[in-house]
Amino acid sequence: MNYDYIIVGGGIVGLSTAASIKEKNKTASVLVLERGIFPTGASTKNAGFACFGSITELLSDIKMMGEEVSMQLVEERWKGLQKLRGRLGDDGVGFINNGGYEIIRENEAYCLDELDTMNKRLSFLFDKDVFTAKPGVIDQFGFNSDGVKSVIFNPYEGQIDTGMMMQSLMRYVQDLGVTMLTGVMVSSFEDEADRVSVIANGDTTFKADQLIICTNAFTPKLLLDEDIVPGRGIVLVTKPIDGLKFKGVFHYDEGYYYFRNHGNRVIFGGGRNLDFASETTDSFEINENILEVLKKELNTMILPNTPYEIDHVWSGIMAFGQNKQPIMRKVSDRVTIGVRLGGMGVAIGSRMGEKIAELVS
Numbered sequence: 001m002n003y004d005y006i007i008v009g010g011g012i013v014g015l016s017t018a019a020s021i022k023e024k025n026k027t028a029s030v031l032v033l034e035r036g037i038f039p040t041g042a043s044t045k046n047a048g049f050a051c052f053g054s055i056t057e058l059l060s061d062i063k064m065m066g067e068e069v070s071m072q073l074v075e076e077r078w079k080g081l082q083k084l085r086g087r088l089g090d091d092g093v094g095f096i097n098n099g100g101y102e103i104i105r106e107n108e109a110y111c112l113d114e115l116d117t118m119n120k121r122l123s124f125l126f127d128k129d130v131f132t133a134k135p136g137v138i139d140q141f142g143f144n145s146d147g148v149k150s151v152i153f154n155p156y157e158g159q160i161d162t163g164m165m166m167q168s169l170m171r172y173v174q175d176l177g178v179t180m181l182t183g184v185m186v187s188s189f190e191d192e193a194d195r196v197s198v199i200a201n202g203d204t205t206f207k208a209d210q211l212i213i214c215t216n217a218f219t220p221k222l223l224l225d226e227d228i229v230p231g232r233g234i235v236l237v238t239k240p241i242d243g244l245k246f247k248g249v250f251h252y253d254e255g256y257y258y259f260r261n262h263g264n265r266v267i268f269g270g271g272r273n274l275d276f277a278s279e280t281t282d283s284f285e286i287n288e289n290i291l292e293v294l295k296k297e298l299n300t301m302i303l304p305n306t307p308y309e310i311d312h313v314w315s316g317i318m319a320f321g322q323n324k325q326p327i328m329r330k331v332s333d334r335v336t337i338g339v340r341l342g343g344m345g346v347a348i349g350s351r352m353g354e355k356i357a358e359l360v361s
C-alpha cells in the first residue's frame, strides 16, 4: 500500500508521467489508480488527430494568449508527438502521416492572407512551410465544394489509432514495473507531514511520498479551486466504405468539426459549439441534436452521394479553462497536478508527463 509515487488518472498524461518517472528512476515504486475498467476520460475517446493547431486555431490563440505563448504551445505539442512516437514506435500507436487539411469557408477566408506570416513564425520549429493552400483537393476527395473558398494543407499532421496507442502505453508502463490498478476511484487525499494518504473506493488507503493528480476534466472533484471546465465531445465512426476517396485528417469551423479516414472508415466528431451549455458537462451521454447535425454534415458535405452506415457513436470529456495552457504545478510539497489538456492532448500529453516527472523528482 506504500509507494514513492501515486498517480491518479490513467489517461495519456497519467501514464506518460508514470513512464517518465520510471525511465529516469528504475527503482522508484509507482502506482497508477484509474477509476474505469479502461482509462475513461478523453484519452481512449479521442479522434486520433496527431496535430498541433490549424491556422485558424493558431490565429485565434495568438489573439487570446499572444504570439510567444502560442508558439511555445506549438513547440510543446510537437515535442510531445515526437516523444510519443519515439517511446511507443509508429507501429505501436498506428501513426500514419497522410497530412492534415483545414477547410476554409467565407468566414475563415481572412486566414489566406496570413499563410506567409504564420509559416515564418513557425520556421523556428519546421524546415518546410507548414501551411499551403491546396483548393484542388476538395473535388479530388469528393467533398461538396459549395461555400468552400480554399483548403489549407499541413504536411506535418498525422493520425494515430487511439485504442492501439493507449493499449501500447499501458503495456509499456507495466513492462517498466509500474503498478496500474483499474476500477479504483480516488475520493480524497490527506496531505500529511511525511506522506500523502490517498483514499480510494470508500475505505482503502494508499500512501505515497508524492501524489500526482492527472484527472483532467474530473479534477474539480478532488481539488475545488482550479480553473477547469469540462467539455463533452461526440464522435461517430462509419462502417467501411467502398472506394472512400480521401485520406488524412481534416478540420473546419476553427477546429469545432473534425473528420478523418481510419482505413476506409470515416471518423467524424465535433459540434460542441452548437450547444455549449449542454456540452459543459462531465456526463458521458450523446446529445442527439448534435448527432443529427453531424449526420447532416456527412450527407451534404463530406460524403455527398456516398452510401454509408454508422457503426458506433461515443462521447468523451475534455477539460478547458480561461486559456489553452495546461495546468502543471505543485500545489504543495507532496502534491502535483498536470491537467486541463483541452482538445489537443494527444500531442502534448507525453511532453506533460516528461515535465511533471522533472518537477517531482
Ligand SMILES: Cc1cc2nc3c(=O)[nH]c(=O)nc-3n(C[C@H](O)[C@H](O)[C@H](O)COP(=O)(O)OP(=O)(O)OC[C@H]3O[C@@H](n4cnc5c(N)ncnc54)[C@H](O)[C@@H]3O)c2cc1C
Pocket: 008, 009, 010, 011, 012, 013, 014, 033, 034, 035, 036, 038, 039, 040, 041, 042, 043, 044, 045, 046, 047, 048, 049, 050, 051, 184, 185, 186, 187, 214, 215, 216, 217, 218, 219, 221, 222, 232, 233, 234, 235, 269, 315, 316, 317, 318, 338, 339, 340, 341, 342, 343, 344, 345, 346, 347, 349
Ligand atoms: C471526443 C474527443 C475527441 C478528441 N480528439 C482529439 C484529437 O483528435 N487529437 C488530440 O490531440 N486530442 C483530442 N482530444 C483531446 C485529448 O483526448 C485529451 O486532451 C487528452 O486525452 C487528455 O488526457 P488526460 O490524461 O489529461 O485526461 P483523460 O484521458 O481524461 O484522463 C484522466 C483519467 O483520470 C481518470 N479519473 C478521473 N477522476 C478519477 C478519480 N477520482 N480516481 C481515479 N481515476 C480518475 C479518468 O477515468 C481518466 O481516465 C479529444 C478529446 C475528446 C473527448
